[in-house]
Amino acid sequence: xxxxxxxxxxxxxxxxxxxxxxxxxxxxxxxxxxxxxxxxxxxxxxxxxxxxxxxxxxxxxxxxxxxxxxxxxxxxxxxxxxxxxxxxxxxxxxxxxxxxxxxxxxxxxxxxxxxxxxxxxxxxxxxxxxxxxxxxxxxxxxxxxxxxxxxxxxxxxxxxxxxxxxxxxxxxxxxxxxxxxxxxxxxxxxxxxxxxxxxxxxxxxxxxxxxxxxxxxxxxxxxxxxxxxxxxxxxxxxxxxxxxxxxxxxxxxxxxxxxxxxxxxxxxxxxxxxxxxxxxxxxxxxxx
Amino acid sequence: xxxxxxxxxxxxxxxxxxxxxxxxxxxxxxxxxxxxxxxxxxxxxxxxxxxxxxxxxxxxxxxxxxxxxxxxxxxxxxxxxxxxxxxxxxxxxxxxxxxxxxxxxxxxxxxxxxxxxxxxxxxxxxxxxxxxxxxxxxxxxxxxxxxxxxxxxxxxxxxxxxxxxxxxxxxxxxxxxxxxxxxxxxxxxxxxxxxxxxxxxxxxxxxxxxxxxxxxxxxxxxxxxxxxxxxxxxxxxxxxxxxxxxxxxxxxxxxxxxxxxxxxxxxxxxxxxxxxxxxxxxxxxxxxxxxxxxxxxxxxxxxxxxxxxx
Numbered sequence: 001x002x003x004x005x006x007x008x009x010x011x012x013x014x015x016x017x018x019x020x021x022x023x024x025x026x027x028x029x030x031x032x033x034x035x036x037x038x039x040x041x042x043x044x045x046x047x048x049x050x051x052x053x054x055x056x057x058x059x060x061x062x063x064x065x066x067x068x069x070x071x072x073x074x075x076x077x078x079x080x081x082x083x084x085x086x087x088x089x090x091x092x093x094x095x096x097x098x099x100x101x102x103x104x105x106x107x108x109x110x111x112x113x114x115x116x117x118x119x120x121x122x123x124x125x126x127x128x129x130x131x132x133x134x135x136x137x138x139x140x141x142x143x144x145x146x147x148x149x150x151x152x153x154x155x156x157x158x159x160x161x162x163x164x165x166x167x168x169x170x171x172x173x174x175x176x177x178x179x180x181x182x183x184x185x186x187x188x189x190x191x192x193x194x195x196x197x198x199x200x201x202x203x204x205x206x207x208x209x210x211x212x213x214x215x216x217x218x219x220x221x222x223x224x225x226x227x228x229x230x231x232x233x234x235x236x237x238x239x240x241x242x243x244x245x246x247x248x249x250x251x252x253x254x255x256x257x258x259x260x261x262x263x264x265x266x267x268x269x270x271x272x273x274x275x276x277x278x279x280x281x282x283x284x285x286x287x288x
Numbered sequence: 289x290x291x292x293x294x295x296x297x298x299x300x301x302x303x304x305x306x307x308x309x310x311x312x313x314x315x316x317x318x319x320x321x322x323x324x325x326x327x328x329x330x331x332x333x334x335x336x337x338x339x340x341x342x343x344x345x346x347x348x349x350x351x352x353x354x355x356x357x358x359x360x361x362x363x364x365x366x367x368x369x370x371x372x373x374x375x376x377x378x379x380x381x382x383x384x385x386x387x388x389x390x391x392x393x394x395x396x397x398x399x400x401x402x403x404x405x406x407x408x409x410x411x412x413x414x415x416x417x418x419x420x421x422x423x424x425x426x427x428x429x430x431x432x433x434x435x436x437x438x439x440x441x442x443x444x445x446x447x448x449x450x451x452x453x454x455x456x457x458x459x460x461x462x463x464x465x466x467x468x469x470x471x472x473x474x475x476x477x478x479x480x481x482x483x484x485x486x487x488x489x490x491x492x493x494x495x496x497x498x499x500x501x502x503x504x505x506x507x508x509x510x511x512x513x514x515x516x517x518x519x520x521x522x523x524x525x526x527x528x529x530x531x532x533x534x535x536x537x538x539x540x541x542x543x544x545x546x547x548x549x550x551x552x553x554x555x556x557x558x559x560x561x562x563x564x565x566x567x568x569x570x571x572x573x574x575x576x577x578x579x580x581x582x583x584x585x586x587x588x589x590x591x592x593x594x595x596x597x598x
Contacts, residue, residue, distance in 0.1 A: 024530060031466025031522045062531045087544065235523045249523045257532040264535040 019070040019134035019175075020127075023063045025056070026234070026250040034248050036198065036240045038175050039134055040125070042166050044193065045179040045236075046213035047202025047225060052234035053179040054081040056200055056250045057138055058258055060177055061085050064136045065265035069128070073107065073137045075100055077144030084258045087266035090135075097150035097158060104161035107135065107174060111165065114172040125171035132173055137165060139178040143187040163192040184212050199239040200250075201225040203232075210237075214245055316453060317368065325365035333357025379441065382434055429464030436469045436517055437462050439495040447490060451478030468497060468519040475511040484513070492517075 022035030036043075038060065045053045058081070064070045065088040072089040076082040079094045086092040091103045114132065118124065126132050139145070145158045166176050176196075182204075183193050193212075204210040207219035207226055214223060214237055223245035228235045234252055237245040253261070337346075337353030344352070367374075377384070397406050417423040437459050444456045458474040484491070484502050492500040497517045505514040552558050 026527045027522060027525075029467065029518070029523055030470070030516060059529055062529060066531060066535075229524075232524055234527070247523060249525065249527050251527040251529040253529050253532060257529070260537060261531055261535050263541055264539050267539045 017063060017067045018128060019064060019067045019136065019173075021063075021067070023060060024251065025059060025238070026248050028249075029247040034238065034240075034246075036238075038136070038177070038198075039128075039173065040170050040175070041198050041240075042170065042175055042196045043177045043198040043200065044183060044196035044213070045177070045200040045202065046181065046183050046209075047200075047204055047236065048209075049181060050233060051202030051228075052236060052250050052252075053181075053200075053202055054140060055234050055252045056202075056236070057082060057140055057177060057179055058085075058253050059251045060136070061138055062253060062258065062261045062265075064134075064138075065089075065262060066268075067134070068268070069131075069133050071133045071135045073103060073135060075103075075137070075139045075145065077141035077148075081140045082138060084255070084262050085265075088262055088269055095144065095149060097145055097154050100145055101154060101157055101161065104158065104165065107137065107169075108161060108164055110135065111169055111172045111174055115168075118172070126173040134173045134175065137169075137174060137176045139176065142178045142180040142183070147187050159189055159192055163189070163195065166192065166195045182209050182212060184209075199237075199245075200248075201237045201245075203228040203230060203235070214239060218245055317372070321365045321368040324368045325361040327361075328364040329357040329361025331357075332360040379438070426464075429469075432519075433462040433464055433469050433471075436471060436495050436497075440471060440473070440491070440515065443487075443491050443494045446494075448479065448483070448487060451476065465516070466520070467522055468517040471515040471517065472505055473513045473515060475513060481510065481513060491515075 020037065020039045022037050025034045025036055028034050043060075045056050047053055061072065061074070061082060064072055065085055072085060073091045073093075074082040074085060074089045075093045077095050082089075082092070091106075093100045093103055114126065118126065126134075139162070142162075146155050146162075149155075150158070162176070162178075165174055169176060178196070180187060185193075199214050201210050201213035202225065204213070204225040207224045210223075210225035211217070211219050213225065218224070218237075219226075223237055225237050232249075234250040236248055236250060238248045239245050333353040333356065335353075336356040337349050340349035340352045343349075394410075397409060401409070417427050440459055441456060444459075455476045455478075457476050457479065460472040460474060462469050462471040464470075481502060481504060488500045488502065492498065495517050497519050498521070499518045501516040501518070503514055503516075504510065504512065506512040
């Protein structure tokens with residue numbers, strides 16, 4: 001049996017983070033850090049393959065995994081983009097639309113229960129002081145579930161459930177972060193796409209594709225994701241708090257960094273931390 | 289007849305007013321000075337007279353008022369006439385102050401220390417910032433802040449047509465950013481954000497920059513703008529997340545069950561009608577093959593099947 005020494009350089013931050021905190025996304029074009037608060041928002045990321053969408057999803061997933069008050073629901077048609085977070089997540093769905101529908105139905109039920117709970121308390125939205133967890137739903141390749149696998153009926157049900165989550169989940173503490181390459185109407189209904197408040201457009205090949213992500217008329221105002229160099233992965237236009245698209249560079253986590261954070265988060269999330277090193281555990285409790 | 293002559297005189301007059309801007313500004317400055325003299329002389333004279341009447345006879349008070357009002361008016365006239373010079377001095381205040389300070393320091397140093405010590409001090413003061421890259425970059429960034437304020441003023445004076453009196457926007461402070469400089473500007477009447485947005489390329493050329501962005505610096509005041517002058521690109525850099533650094537590495541690794549390693553990783557391993565995904569455990573045997581013949585029983589295995597190749 002080995003006993004690890006207590007970390008001296010830093011205090012574990014996992015339990016100290018919250019989904020109500022601003023999430024570090026990267027830097028803007030002036031070198032300043034970019035933060036977004038996702039607890040009451042939904043984010044849609046679009047852009048060509050290899051543009052950096054999964055980098056964005058992983059950065060958000062890292063913050064969510066380290067947040068003590070957050071549960072993760074991951075839907076990943078490619079299995080590998082979010083697969084490293086499987087141990088931190090409450091649900092990890094691969095290319096299986098039946099399982100995806102099951103978990104979305106569960107989320108819908110939770111959402112309904114939360115609204116009933118809020119109504120019983122005469123309130124309108126969940127806050128950080130309620131002690132309820134924020135259930136972050138991360139969907140990579142939304143098009144895979146809404147247009148590729150399963151039957152027509154299942155795809156439509158998937159879209160309907162997801163639209164319900166995006167539409168009503170905000171005040172119940174169920175933010176949705178979805179990524180797809182080109183969220184045009186044949187992939188995602190416009191009624192679903194337009195509900196996402198925050199947008200991130202990675203490199204697009206045409207101004208029209210950029211407009212589909214950012215909103216109509218953005219390319220004409222000079223905000224076109226076609227400007228981004230194909231070699232500059234992770235550069236994007238982000239519409240968040242300011243309302244105006246701004247150029248950002250998304251932070252990138254390597255596989256080993258993700259593995260380290262995921263292991264740490266899985267350890268802090270373990271219901272009984274019996275295998276924890278004694279020194280670290282002491283620090284953990286001080287930090288909490 | 290009577291209609292044509294006023295039109296001609298009007299036309300002549302209008303062509304006469306189209307002159308060089310410099311003369312126009314000069315003339316308006318002379319007129320402004322005259323107006324300033326009259327206004328301040330009258331207002332201050334009247335006020336002084338009113339105050340003086342409570343102490344002396346009104347006629348004497350009138351003389352006192354004139355004696356106070358006329359010098360004050362002259363002072364106002366002088367201020368307005370030399371205003372361009374004052375403005376120029378104000379624009380160059382940082383440079384003037386810096387030059388005076390450094391010259392004073394140099395003279396004091398040279399007078400009070402031997403030459404060797406003087407040169408040594410100067411070498412340290414100049415050499416250390418030049419040798420340390422971080423300090424050097426900081427100094428260069430601040431020097432660019434001084435330069436860019438003058439360049440922006442050149443933009444406004446040279447090719448951004450402002451109002452009739454030729455007043456320039458107030459160029460406020462500047463500070464370095466990782467990509468260049470950020471300058472705050474307060475617009476005078478006659479300009480707007482939309483006017484400037486169409487000229488950003490020219491402003492970038494004038495500021496020797498790569499590009500310039502302008503946005504509002506205040507929600508409540510449209511005149512208060514912020515120029516971002518970009519000389520470098522930071523979006524091509526690799527950004528790392530701080531979360532990776534704060535997580536300790538001496539945590540127990542999560543014991544994951546060894547996953548079933550999927551097979552059939554190459555194209556010949558997968559048969560035509562059904563595409564196998566790792567999670568779909570029960571594998572449906574193909575009912576027919578591509579040529580319509582009955583599939584053999586061994587077709588569901590991953591090994592190469594001869595019937596696939598026939």
